[in-house]
Amino acid sequence: MKIEILCTGDEILSGKTVNTNYSYMARKLQENGFDVHWGTVVGDDRGSLEAAFRQASERADVVIVNGGLGPTVDDLSQETAARAAGVELELREEWLEHIRSWYESRGRTMPSNNDKQALLPQGAELIDNPVGTACGFAVTIQHARFMFPPGVPMEMQRMMKEQILPRLIAMRGSNVVTKLKRFHTFGVGESRADMLLDGIEDIVPGGLVKLGFQSHFPQLEIKLMTQGENNDALASRLEPVVDAMRHRIGHYIVSEDDGSLEGEIIRELKRTNGSISVLETMTGGAVAGRLSGHLEGHSEGATADNEQLKWGLIAANRKESCHLVELETNQALSGSELVEQLATMLKTKSGSAHGMEVLAQWQVNGDSNEHGENEHGEACAEVFIGISFDGGSQSRSAQFPGSAKWIKLGITELALDCLRRCLLGIPIYERTDFEQHN
Amino acid sequence: MKIEILCTGDEILSGKTVNTNYSYMARKLQENGFDVHWGTVVGDDRGSLEAAFRQASERADVVIVNGGLGPTVDDLSQETAARAAGVELELREEWLEHIRSWYESRGRTMPSNNDKQALLPQGAELIDNPVGTACGFAVTIQHARFMFPPGVPMEMQRMMKEQILPRLIAMRGSNVVTKLKRFHTFGVGESRADMLLDGIEDIVPGGLVKLGFQSHFPQLEIKLMTQGENNDALASRLEPVVDAMRHRIGHYIVSEDDGSLEGEIIRELKRTNGSISVLETMTGGAVAGRLSGHLEGHSEGATADNEQLKWGLIAANRKESCHLVELETNQALSGSELVEQLATMLKTKSGSAHGMEVLAQWQVNGDSNEHGENEHGEACAEVFIGISFDGGSQSRSAQFPGSAKWIKLGITELALDCLRRCLLGIPIYERTDFEQHN
Numbered sequence: 001m002k003i004e005i006l007c008t009g010d011e012i013l014s015g016k017t018v019n020t021n022y023s024y025m026a027r028k029l030q031e032n033g034f035d036v037h038w039g040t041v042v043g044d045d046r047g048s049l050e051a052a053f054r055q056a057s058e059r060a061d062v063v064i065v066n067g068g069l070g071p072t073v074d075d076l077s078q079e080t081a082a083r084a085a086g087v088e089l090e091l092r093e094e095w096l097e098h099i100r101s102w103y104e105s106r107g108r109t110m111p112s113n114n115d116k117q118a119l120l121p122q123g124a125e126l127i128d129n130p131v132g133t134a135c136g137f138a139v140t141i142q143h144a145r146f147m148f149p150p151g152v153p154m155e156m157q158r159m160m161k162e163q164i165l166p167r168l169i170a171m172r173g174s175n176v177v178t179k180l181k182r183f184h185t186f187g188v189g190e191s192r193a194d195m196l197l198d199g200i201e202d203i204v205p206g207g208l209v210k211l212g213f214q215s216h217f218p219q220l221e222i223k224l225m226t227q228g229e230n231n232d233a234l235a236s237r238l239e240p241v242v243d244a245m246r247h248r249i250g251h252y253i254v255s256e257d258d259g260s261l262e263g264e265i266i267r268e269l270k271r272t273n274g275s276i277s278v279l280e281t282m283t284g285g286a287v288a289g290r291l292s293g294h295l296e297g298h299s300e301g302a303t304a305d306n307e308q309l310k311w312g313l314i315a316a317n318r319k320e321s322c323h324l325v326e327l328e329t330n331q332a333l334s335g336s337e338l339v340e341q342l343a344t345m346l347k348t349k350s351g352s353a354h355g356m357e358v359l360a361q362w363q364v365n366g367d368s369n370e371h372g373e374n375e376h377g378e379a380c381a382e383v384f385i386g387i388s389f390d391g392g393s394q395s396r397s398a399q400f401p402g403s404a405k406w407i408k409l410g411i412t413e414l415a416l417d418c419l420r421r422c423l424l425g426i427p428i429y430e431r432t433d434f435e436q437h438n
Numbered sequence: 439m440k441i442e443i444l445c446t447g448d449e450i451l452s453g454k455t456v457n458t459n460y461s462y463m464a465r466k467l468q469e470n471g472f473d474v475h476w477g478t479v480v481g482d483d484r485g486s487l488e489a490a491f492r493q494a495s496e497r498a499d500v501v502i503v504n505g506g507l508g509p510t511v512d513d514l515s516q517e518t519a520a521r522a523a524g525v526e527l528e529l530r531e532e533w534l535e536h537i538r539s540w541y542e543s544r545g546r547t548m549p550s551n552n553d554k555q556a557l558l559p560q561g562a563e564l565i566d567n568p569v570g571t572a573c574g575f576a577v578t579i580q581h582a583r584f585m586f587p588p589g590v591p592m593e594m595q596r597m598m599k600e601q602i603l604p605r606l607i608a609m610r611g612s613n614v615v616t617k618l619k620r621f622h623t624f625g626v627g628e629s630r631a632d633m634l635l636d637g638i639e640d641i642v643p644g645g646l647v648k649l650g651f652q653s654h655f656p657q658l659e660i661k662l663m664t665q666g667e668n669n670d671a672l673a674s675r676l677e678p679v680v681d682a683m684r685h686r687i688g689h690y691i692v693s694e695d696d697g698s699l700e701g702e703i704i705r706e707l708k709r710t711n712g713s714i715s716v717l718e719t720m721t722g723g724a725v726a727g728r729l730s731g732h733l734e735g736h737s738e739g740a741t742a743d744n745e746q747l748k749w750g751l752i753a754a755n756r757k758e759s760c761h762l763v764e765l766e767t768n769q770a771l772s773g774s775e776l777v778e779q780l781a782t783m784l785k786t787k788s789g790s791a792h793g794m795e796v797l798a799q800w801q802v803n804g805d806s807n808e809h810g811e812n813e814h815g816e817a818c819a820e821v822f823i824g825i826s827f828d829g830g831s832q833s834r835s836a837q838f839p840g841s842a843k844w845i846k847l848g849i850t851e852l853a854l855d856c857l858r859r860c861l862l863g864i865p866i867y868e869r870t871d872f873e874q875h876n
Contacts, residue, residue: 010650011650011652012477013464013474013475013476013477014464014465014468014473014474015460015461015462015463015464015465015466015467015468015474016461016465016652017461017652018456018457018458018461019456019457019460019461020456022453022457022479023453023454023455023456023457024453025453026451026452026453027452027453027454029453030452030453035452036451036452036453037451037480037481037483037486038451038478038479038480038486039450039451039477039478039479039480040476040477040478040479041460041476041477041478041479042475042476042477043475045475048475048476051497052476055493070628071628071629071632072628072629072632072651105839106839106874107874107875108871108875111629111630111633113629113632113633114629131841152653152655154841154843154844212454214454284723284726284727284730284731284750285722285723285724285726285727285730285750285752286723286727288722288723288752289722289723289724289727289752292722292723292752293722307754307755309752309754310753310754310758311751311752311753311754311758311762312722312723312751312752312753313749313750313751313752314723314726314727314730314747314749314750314751314752315748315749315750316745316747316748316749317745320748320749324749350761
């Protein structure tokens with residue numbers, strides 16, 4: 001099945017918005033065994049849209065058109081689809097009612113230009129959008145089935161997963177199922193992972209298992225993919241490769257499939273009826289944000305609003321960290337001693353089962369900008385991480401070079417990984433590829 | 439001049455790599471007064487490449503082809519260009535010599551497959567790449583001029599700036615400049631903004647000023663764009679429209695151009711030598727994260743690692759919020775009274791000039807999932823925001839419906855906007871389109 005993606009909108013065409021919708025859709029398609037063979041970007045312009053619709057309808061079996069379903073005059077997808085399909089637009093009362101009640105349930109009156117969102121080409125199949133007022137739909141133009149998810153990322157993502165992929169799988173008809181096994185790792189870079197996994201695909205002969213990497217710094221996602229007719233057969237085919245993966249990558253695997261690093265931590269805290277309080281500098285609350293489920297990590301599935309995170313504290317610097325937990329700072333302490341003491345004070349004051357202190361500071365050599373970077377955009381930071389628990393405490397330090405943004409991401413991930421390791425009884429020190437080794 | 443961008447490569451087509459090269463090139467073109475009118479993505483596949491080259495050559499005056507200049511067998515740009523132009527490939531000795539000395543200067547021997555990078559279509563114009571071994575070039579196919587920068591972002595960026603843009607400006611002959619004015623707003627939805635701004639483009643006759651919207655929930659960016667030959671003339675042309683915009687959208691404008699909501703707050707705090715401490719629930723530290731410059735907001739320009747944010751505290755719930763600032767909770771307080779007291783306690787304990795308390799809780803009707811959402815993926819939350827300052831305190835409440843994620847984004851933005859308004863002496867209550875009005 002030949003699938004194309006057609007992204008519309010001046011914002012995408014002009015480069016103002018990076019086209020992450022395209023990569024999301026293409027990746028989801030590939031994960032489900034579909035290949036995208038062509039991508040097009042055109043603006044909110046009738047001539048370009050018509051030409052793009054016509055050309056796509058000549059090349060493809062399925063065309064996914066993203067964007068242009070909004071209420072304003074430059075939203076032209078329904079109109080263009082109707083013209084290309086040679087039909088009129090018609091008002092879909094059921095969707096107009098849906099929009100009206102959407103506004104009503106929020107105590108608001110529907111603006112009159114929202115009518116436009118209920119106009120669909122005659123005979124179009126309506127595709128539900130449970131989280132917005134833009135109505136998805138599908139029409140056939142020439143021999144190609146055109147499907148229209150909205151441009152708002154959250155609405156598009158939900159419609160892709162719940163509506164469009166199931167339709168494509170039904171259209172494919174054959175019993176091709178795809179099994180994708182994902183490993184989320186922290187600490188190994190792509191080159192080292194590639195070497196560690198040399199030959200792993202050959203455990204299953206015939207090239208039936210494909211290995212892939214996707215880097216979301218500081219995590220590296222490692223994927224195994226296989227296709228066949230039967231889910232159980234695929235699972236047993238993958239089993240020896242999965243075992244080898246776990247053996248070769250070891251503790252660097254922080255979670256699998258839809259799991260996440262923070263999700264593993266919360267699960268372990270729930271299992272032991274535990275709780276955690278965190279005090280952090282430099283990371284601006286990212287450690288607590290990840291644990292609270294508000295800040296998204298690099299995998300789906302973190303649980304929001306858990307009560308395992310008791311206190312999350314952000315202090316501007318070392319002095320304010322001590323001020324916050326009322327630790328007297330006139331002692332001469334090493335970095336490790338200080339973070340272990342701060343973590344212990346935090347555990348006591350908050351009454352949580354674990355306390356974690358993340359104390360980082362820039363190491364400036366010569367001139368630097370407001371982000372602590374030198375003229376090459378490079379910075380370096382030293383971090384001490386202390387964790388306190390019933391009966392003791394431990395700590396780890398690291399030096400991170402790179403841009404300020406990367407350093408903060410690296411420190412956040414390292415802190416979460418130390419906490420995961422501590423909770424699971426794994427040694428918290430293991431060499432990562434991102435820190436500096438003197 | 440009609441310009442197209444054609445991006446090649448399986449990594450881009452499959453969505454594995456987000457196509458930031460496209461947005462970089464398109465933005466640079468627009469900043470120099472050129473419009474991109476079509477974008478195409480195809481994989482490393484002879485059939486697709488040839489079709490894409492042919493179609494682009496029929497539509498455009500200039501086609502920028504990105505990628506496919508590497509040394510491996512799946513790099514097909516030179517080969518496809520030669521076939522489309524109806525010429526042979528020829529070895530360019532001067533470039534082969536360049537690659538050889540590039541390797542030599544690094545103490546390495548040129549791998550033999552690098553020869554391929556010196557093969558260009560006969561008669562092609564060589565475009566220098568001072569930072570890599572891939573040779574840029576330009577050829578004419580039909581009536582269109584095709585230009586080929588490499589796919590490595592740093593090499594592409596340098597070639598665009600130093601080689602390709604000057605060639606395009608020379609081709610255009612005249613001097614066109616573009617002026618873009620941006621307004622970042624919080625509180626108005628796109629539909630209402632569209633109505634409020636009805637006819638604003640007509641303040642300047644002749645359709646010379648274009649109005650555009652870009653939604654980054656919960657902010658809405660409103661843009662004015664105009665083109666001409668002279669920067670000063672464009673500024674005076676825009677002036678009455680900018681005045682009308684400020685008048686019609688009013689306090690909903692949180693910042694302009696490269697400014698951001700949090701940037702305005704930090705600027706005001708710096709100006710008054712002030713400081714802020716925040717205690718928040720439900721938002722997982724997002725308010726403090728935005729203020730610390732770690733969490734990126736929806737506009738550029740937030741300053742990282744400022745010391746205006748003294749303490750950022752995250753508590754799991756109301757009880758822990760009181761515990762954190764040691765407020766006795768056995769009093770019967772309204773939501774407003776409670777948050778004003780908490781904000782005041784926080785101000786005192788932290789010693790900062792302002793204290794802000796953001797206390798939110800889910801309003802559950804019937805069954806809900808772990809995110810507080812009902813079966814439609816919808817939730818509702820009530821938030822009380824209290825701000826304490828020298829000599830007093832004030833508060834505001836709101837009810838937000840929507841998905842859990844949107845609610846948290848909305849509460850974060852509302853809290854920051856209340857703080858901005860409080861600092862600037864603007865009333866903190868003004869109706870927003872995102873909250874529920876009972």
